[in-house]
Amino acid sequence: MKILIDVGFWGFVQRHREYRQKIISHYQPVHKELYTMQAAQFFVPSFxxxxxxxxxxxFRSIMAEPAPGIYTFEMLQPYFCELLLSEVETFERWVIETNFRIMRPNTMNRYGCVLDDFGxxxxxxxxxxxxIRPMSRVFFPEVGGSTLDSHHGFVVxxxxxxxxxxxxxxxxxxVTLNVCLGKQFSGGELFFRGIRCDKxxxxxxxxxxxFDYSHVPGHAVLHRGRNRHGARATTSGCRVNLLLWCRSSVFRELKKYQKDSSNxxxxxxxxxxxxxxQSIAATKLELLKRDGKPTS
Structure with missing residues (x-):
């Protein structure tokens, strides 16, 4: 049997690997402590x-659920927020100074950077x-919360x-984690409008x-990625958010064969x-007809 290979896809994977390696080999981090997990320094004690x-x-003891399936909680220490903001600013200066063309986080954001790309x-x-996976296992099991196995991490x-x-x-x-890092700003509220499948x-x-949500530095919003949302205008200052798009390859494979997304x-x-x-109403109507009772 002949195996067909998507050369275009694998070509992209290889180019992106080379792109990322080029950044990592040339960019010198200023806050090396960011690059390994130091939970006690990164997170607030309650979290x-x-x-x-x-x-x-x-989990529920530290959370609010202001709308179904949307969880908010205090998460990050000011120390971590300041460190990450400083690292991002340093990286962006390096990009300008070296005239290095970087990939933006997604097709909708023109500002920000992919954190995975620089280490x-x-x-x-x-x-x-x-x-994130322990919480998602509890709150989002129907969308692969227990099998999250890859991510896309970035700041906007x-x-x-x-x-x-x-x-x-x-x-x-x-599952999406969205945490405000700062700085001083007004506006920029998130607005949610319900979870939907592709159809x-x-x-x-x-x-x-x-549901509308106002950002607070250090505080997180955790929600299903398919919960439709947007961000209102930031009317003054500068707002920077850390986002972690968490994905499950198991759920994505299963979804290909599912016709019903009602869960x-x-x-x-x-x-x-x-x-x-309608089925219950039709059944009742049929039973009434059999009994010879009036249906109106």
């Missing part, structure tokens, strides 16, 4: 305690595996002289799915409930 206890009760991949892997920057807002979209992730991504929003898509759930309601 660490909850992770160490590793129970749903311990932080191992630390962010640890963040996903030891801190918003301000009057940068991207000011972010359009309505879904993330290329099963229903443009369907109407229900009133119970509407996580809000619109699929509504359609399923409506079908059940």
């Amino acid at each position: 660490l305690k909850a992770i160490n206890e590793n129970t749903e009760d311990s 932080l991949e191992t630390m962010l892997d640890k963040l996903m595996e030891d801190f 920057e918003y301000g009057t002289d940068k991207d000011s807002e972010l359009g309505f979209h879904v993330d290329d992730s099963e 229903h991504v443009n369907s109407e929003t229900q009133s119970e799915e509407i 996580w898509c809000g619109e699929c759930q509504r359609e399923k409930k409506e079908r059940q309601r």
Whole structure:
């Protein structure tokens, strides 16, 4: 049997590997302590305690769930935020000074950088595996929360002289961690509008799915990547956020064969409930007809 190889894809993988290696071999980090996980220095004690206890009760003790499936909690020490902001600023200066052309985090953000590209991949892997996956196993099992095995880690920057807002979209992730690093800013609220599968991504929003969130430095938002959202304009100052798109190859493979997404898509759930309601109504009507009772 002849095996067909997608040369274009593997060519991209090889080019990206070379691109990343070129950065890592030339860029000199200024805060080397960032590049290995130092949990006690990075995270607030309440977050660490909850992770160490590793129970749903311990997670919920530090969290608010202001809307279904959206969790907010204090996470990062100011020390870590300052260090990461400084490292990103240093990296961006290096990019300008060396005239190095970098890949931006995604197609929607013109400012910010991919943290994995300049050496932080191992630390962010640890963040996903030891801190985000335990919570996702509890709160997002239906979208592969227990099998998260890869990530895309980056920072985005918003301000009057940068991207000011972010359009309505879904993330290329099963679970998204979004943490504000600072600095001084106003505006920039996140707005959520409900979880959708590909089929229903443009369907109407229900009133119970509407939620707006105001960023607080050091505080995290954890949500399903398919929860439709955007960011309102940052009207003054500069806002920088750390994002970790966490992915599950197992879930993505299984999803190829699933026709029903009603265990996580809000619109699929509504359609399923409506079908059940109609089926029950039809059954009742049929029973009434058999009994000879009036149906109106």
